[in-house]
Amino acid sequence: MKAIILGAGRIGRGFVCELLLSNHVEVVFFDASDDMVKALNEKKEYTIHVLGNEELSTKVENVKAYSIHDIEQLATSWEESDMIFTACGGKNMPAVGETLGKAFRLLLEKGAVHTSNIITCENWIDPATDLKTAILETLNDEESKDVFEKNTGVSESVILCTGTGAPDPSKVVNEMDTWVQNLWYLPVDKSRILGDIPQWNHIQFIDNFGNLLKQKIYTNNTSVASVAFFGRLRGIRRVADAANHPDIEPLLDKVYEEINTALINGMGIDEKSQLEFSKNAKAKYTDYNIVDDVTRIARDPIRKLGPEDRLIGPLKMALKAGVQPKTIALATAAALYYQDPEDADANKLVELRKEKGIDYILATISKLEKDEEATKLIKEGIEELKQRGWIEGDA
Numbered sequence: 158m159k160a161i162i163l164g165a166g167r168i169g170r171g172f173v174c175e176l177l178l179s180n181h182v183e184v185v186f187f188d189a190s191d192d193m194v195k196a197l198n199e200k201k202e203y204t205i206h207v208l209g210n211e212e213l214s215t216k217v218e219n220v221k222a223y224s225i226h227d228i229e230q231l232a233t234s235w236e237e238s239d240m241i242f243t244a245c246g247g248k249n250m251p252a253v254g255e256t257l258g259k260a261f262r263l264l265l266e267k268g269a270v271h272t273s274n275i276i277t278c279e280n281w282i283d284p285a286t287d288l289k290t291a292i293l294e295t296l297n298d299e300e301s302k303d304v305f306e307k308n309t310g311v312s313e314s315v316i317l318c319t320g321t322g323a324p325d326p327s328k329v330v331n332e333m334d335t336w337v338q339n340l341w342y343l344p345v346d347k348s349r350i351l352g353d354i355p356q357w358n359h360i361q362f363i364d365n366f367g368n369l370l371k372q373k374i375y376t377n378n379t380s381v382a383s384v385a386f387f388g389r390l391r392g393i394r395r396v397a398d399a400a401n402h403p404d405i406e407p408l409l410d411k412v413y414e415e416i417n418t419a420l421i422n423g424m425g426i427d428e429k430s431q432l433e434f435s436k437n438a439k440a441k442y443t444d445y446n447i448v449d450d451v452t453r454i455a456r457d458p459i460r461k462l463g464p465e466d467r468l469i470g471p472l473k474m475a476l477k478a479g480v481q482p483k484t485i486a487l488a489t490a491a492a493l494y495y496q497d498p499e500d501a502d503a504n505k506l507v508e509l510r511k512e513k514g515i516d517y518i519l520a521t522i523s524k525l526e527k528d529e530e531a532t533k534l535i536k537e538g539i540e541e542l543k544q545r546g547w548i549e550g551d552a
């Protein structure tokens with residue numbers, strides 16, 4: 158079998174590629190970055206290193222990568238592939254959908270439509286819906302939309318694995334090498350898959366997928382984002398150092414308490430399963446084998462302050478469920494004060510905070526009203542950060 162991976166970043170050329178190769182699936186990459194495409198084609202090979210278990214590393218050979226803007230090549234590759242995985246960032250689903258829609262139009266013209274499936278691998282609420290909507294909008298006539306719907310499944314998966322950069326960048330020989338957590342499991346929503354279900358190892362097509370992606374984002378990503386935003390304010394570089402720090406670990410435990418009550422009461426998630434889920438999340442983020450930078454976790458802070466994303470989403474859910482999510486609000490306050498000169502989105506956030514202020518960010522980015530409870534808690538969080546000496550005045 159052949160598969161396309163859209164987005165040749167840490168998850169695409171790392172985790173997803175590793176699982177597909179272990180199932181003898183031939184892989185081709187498409188990426189929006191010309192530098193990435195050039196580097197992959199020049200190197201032609203790279204290694205997926207398994208953090209803490211170097212002996213499990215995989216060497217990837219005969220690498221082929223194309224620009225996502227090469228629609229004809231995308232259609233040709235699609236003609237030969239049964240599966241497409243996206244690992245491009247959830248906010249890019251509209252752009253990815255438009256590209257796939259254009260490629261599908263070429264498949265239609267060539268009479269080359271066949272049963273295939275697209276699986277999103279994104280930390281995003283409802284990525285498959287965003288992707289499918291954009292594809293259908295690009296297929297502007299009803300007949301094409303109908304053919305697409307009958308032949309193409311658009312499903313989503315939950316990436317529980319961390320994909321990161323080199324633990325020691327000074328030792329990197331091949332810049333395309335990538336590092337993954339030692340975790341070999343990718344759950345996929347079976348109900349949205351069309352045609353025969355592949356019998357793969359590690360990639361499991363599961364029934365009752367339900368809210369697994371939201372549960373993962375509001376547990377894992379919320380908690381590790383809290384660790385990263387607190388850690389950055391404390392000048393800590395690595396995630397595990399921050400998660401184990403005596404100032405931060407007690408806050409992390411409180412974040413889990415708030416999340417657990419919010420998800421159990423607000424999403425109807427079984428209590429035992431949620432407690433287990435959050436226990437595993439804490440074990441992961443405090444694990445020193447997983448060498449990850451807080452700046453990767455906190456990257457794109459404006460996206461992370463969005464109304465449904467990992468901070469505001471569970472914060473509002475907790476309030477509805479009768480919990481006072483003071484620690485998630487404290488983490489949101491830390492996110493509002495996040496700085497990383499190498500992150501364009503973080504620089505934009507600093508500019509917005511200095512020029513327009515916190516109220517503006519909460520209203521326009523987080524979509525919170527000035528007088529609502531969530532806003533009040535976040536503002537109390539800002540005061541607490543000042544009292545703790547973690548931020549200064551209007552820093």
Ligand SMILES: NC(=O)c1ccc[n+]([C@@H]2O[C@H](COP(=O)([O-])OP(=O)(O)OC[C@H]3O[C@@H](n4cnc5c(N)ncnc54)[C@H](O)[C@@H]3O)[C@@H](O)[C@H]2O)c1
Nearest residue numbers: 164166167168188189190244245246247279280316319320
């Ligand atoms: N890294 C992790 O630990 C991890 C874990 C779980 C989920 N995720 C999710 O996986 C997705 C990918 O994350 P990552 O860490 O691999 O990011 P990354 O930044 O390493 O890679 C993303 C890649 O996608 C490419 N891209 C962006 N827009 C594109 C488009 N329209 N078409 C094709 N390529 C495009 C970028 O050029 C980049 O090479 C994100 O949604 C992320 O939230 C990441």
Ligand SMILES: O=P(O)(O)OC[C@@H](O)[C@@H](O)[C@H](O)[C@H](O)CO
Nearest residue numbers: 280317318319377378381453454
């Ligand atoms: O990829 P992002 O920017 O949405 O979020 C950063 C991290 O939280 C994320 O990549 C995690 O490492 C991953 O979701 C594994 O739990």
